[in-house]
Amino acid sequence: MGCTNLDERHVFNYKIEGTAEYVDDIYVVMGPGIDWRANEQVTLPLDISHDIYGTELDYGFEAESSDSSADVILKVFIDGELIEEQSEFLFDSASSTYSIKIFGVFKD
Numbered sequence: 337m338g339c340t341n342l343d344e345r346h347v348f349n350y351k352i353e354g355t356a357e358y359v360d361d362i363y364v365v366m367g368p369g370i371d372w373r374a375n376e377q378v379t380l381p382l383d384i385s386h387d388i389y390g391t392e393l394d395y396g397f398e399a400e401s402s403d404s405s406a407d408v409i410l411k412v413f414i415d416g417e418l419i420e421e422q423s424e425f426l427f428d429s430a431s432s433t434y435s436i437k438i439f440g441v442f443k444d
Contacts, residue, residue: 344389344444346415350397352382354407354423360433365396380408396439401425404434412438 348366352359358380363373367388378399397410404425412419419442425434 344391346388346390346393346442346444347385347413348388348393348395349383349385349413349416351384351409351411351413352378352380352399353409353411354380356380356401356403356406356408359399359401359406359408361400363396363398365394365439367393367395391444393442393444394440395419395442396437398435398437398439400431400433400435402434408436410436410438414442 350364358377360377361374362378364384365371366386367390369388370386395412397412399408399410401408409421409423411421420438422436422438425436428435
């Protein structure tokens with residue numbers, strides 16, 4: 337039987353806001369347990385929350401769009417605190433797409 341240290345519990349919450357109706361794809365990383373790509377169009381607005389346990393946790397949130405002028409705002413919250421917000425699409429020459437990316441490491 338395993339035991340989880342509740343002192344290491346963190347609530348990850350990722351949001352996509354703005355007036356755009358959709359993005360072409362999203363990629364989500366939450367700690368060591370979630371590493372997921374939609375591989376399809378995602379309807380907006382979007383709100384994803386998950387409990388993650390640990391003291392040094394990776395976070396990542398990416399949205400891709402063929403329309404670089406789409407009104408899209410990515411927000412990453414951890415434990416209710418806004419960690420980062422991005423709204424500028426940048427061209428990714430490796431994938432030939434426009435994307436907004438937020439990646440980092442949360443240390444408790």
